[in-house]
Amino acid sequence: MKYSLEVYNLSKKIKNKYILNTIGFKVRKDSIYGIVGPNGSGKTTLLRIITGLYKQSAGFIKINNIVFENNNEKVFNKVAALIESPKFYENLTGRENLELVNVLYENKYNIQNIIDKMDISSYIDKKVKNMSLGMKQKIAIASLLLIEPQILILDEPTNGFDPGEVIKFIKLIKSLKNTTVIICTHDLNIIESLCDEVLFLKNGRLIDIKKGPFTDKKELEMLFKEKYND
Numbered sequence: 001m002k003y004s005l006e007v008y009n010l011s012k013k014i015k016n017k018y019i020l021n022t023i024g025f026k027v028r029k030d031s032i033y034g035i036v037g038p039n040g041s042g043k044t045t046l047l048r049i050i051t052g053l054y055k056q057s058a059g060f061i062k063i064n065n066i067v068f069e070n071n072n073e074k075v076f077n078k079v080a081a082l083i084e085s086p087k088f089y090e091n092l093t094g095r096e097n098l099e100l101v102n103v104l105y106e107n108k109y110n111i112q113n114i115i116d117k118m119d120i121s122s123y124i125d126k127k128v129k130n131m132s133l134g135m136k137q138k139i140a141i142a143s144l145l146l147i148e149p150q151i152l153i154l155d156e157p158t159n160g161f162d163p164g165e166v167i168k169f170i171k172l173i174k175s176l177k178n179t180t181v182i183i184c185t186h187d188l189n190i191i192e193s194l195c196d197e198v199l200f201l202k203n204g205r206l207i208d209i210k211k212g213p214f215t216d217k218k219e220l221e222m223l224f225k226e227k228y229n230d
Contacts, residue, residue, distance in 0.1 A: 002029040003065070004151050004180035005050065010059035012045055012204075019045050020204045022059070032173065032181045032194045037201035038228055043184045044084060046201070047155055050182075051081045064150065080149035082157060086140030090129035094120065094139045097128060101143045109146050118142040119168065133160030141169075145176075152176070155184045170194055188220050200227050 005027040012020040020042045027033045037043050048054040050061060052068070061068035063079065088097050098111050115121050120138050123131060128139065137160050144152060158166050170193045173181055183190065191198060192214045200208040207227060214220055 003027060004029045004031075004063070005033075005182065006062040006065075007050070008059050008061070010046070010049065010061065011057045012042075012049060012054065013057040018204050020049070020056075023201075023206050024059075025199055025206065025209060027180060027182060028196070030178060030180055031196040032183065034191050034195035034198040035182065035184045035201065036186070036191065036198055036224075040203075041201040042204040043201055044155055045204075047081065047083050047153055047182075047184060051079065051083065051153060052076065053083070078147075078150035079153065080144035080147055080151070081153035081155075082137075082140050082144060083153070083155045086136050088128040088136065088139070091127060093127055094124040094131070094135075094142075097139065098124075098143055098146060101146055105147055109148070111146065114142050114146045117145070117172070134162070134165060135160075137161065138165075149179060151180045151182070153182045156186070157183065158185070158187060158190065166190070188217055188224070192217050192220055202228065 003026045007023055007025050010020055010023040011018060023046065035043050035046065045054060049056050089100070095111070095115070098114070102109050102111055115124050118138055118141065120135070120142060123135055124139070128136060131139070137157060141154070141157060158169055161169060166187065166189060170190060173194055183194070185191065195214060196212050198210050198212070198214070199206060200210070210223070
């Protein structure tokens with residue numbers, strides 16, 4: 001079996017406190033992998049280590065079978081991530097922000113195709129500073145999909161979305177080909193509709209991994225209560 005991401009005995013310690021403690025898991029190539037847990041469980045820290053923004057205290061990571069090292073171009077060439085709040089040049093329009101991303105990739109990609117796919121044409125030419133959170137989230141996701149990543153990492157990607165936009169997001173992610181998706185979310189609808197496997201974090205520890213498909217939202221709710229209601 002081929003894996004896009006392998007995490008081995010990963011720990012992060014700050015001032016004698018473990019933020020993450022001996023985490024290990026594997027994400028199958030072209031699967032959709034969910035990471036869940038209450039606030040403070042270590043989800044965002046885990047993503048920051050995977051993407052090279054933080055350095056782990058122990059353990060190691062393999063991305064596409066290459067052992068991770070900071071600034072390893074082979075590792076990150078086809079990894080795209082949205083972690084916490086999206087960042088833009090706020091005085092530029094959404095389109096201009098996408099054009100800047102495209103310039104970094106030597107103008108390889110068709111911006112209008114991704115604008116149409118994301119259904120953002122009605123506000124793509126507004127300045128980002130005048131956009132709502134949901135609009136900014138969609139522009140951010142568009143900027144990631146623009147480069148056709150092999151691995152797409154999303155931290156609470158539907159912040160600011162209304163229910164209809166969440167449905168469109170689910171449909172969009174399902175339509176991706178040759179892409180491994182890793183999603184941190186509190187939204188049970190996303191887990192139920194998308195995830196092939198889900199990792200449960202609590203207090204910096206991996207407490208369980210469950211394989212999908214997840215077809216019953218009530219069963220998922222019971223699972224969450226079992227894991228997180230002390």
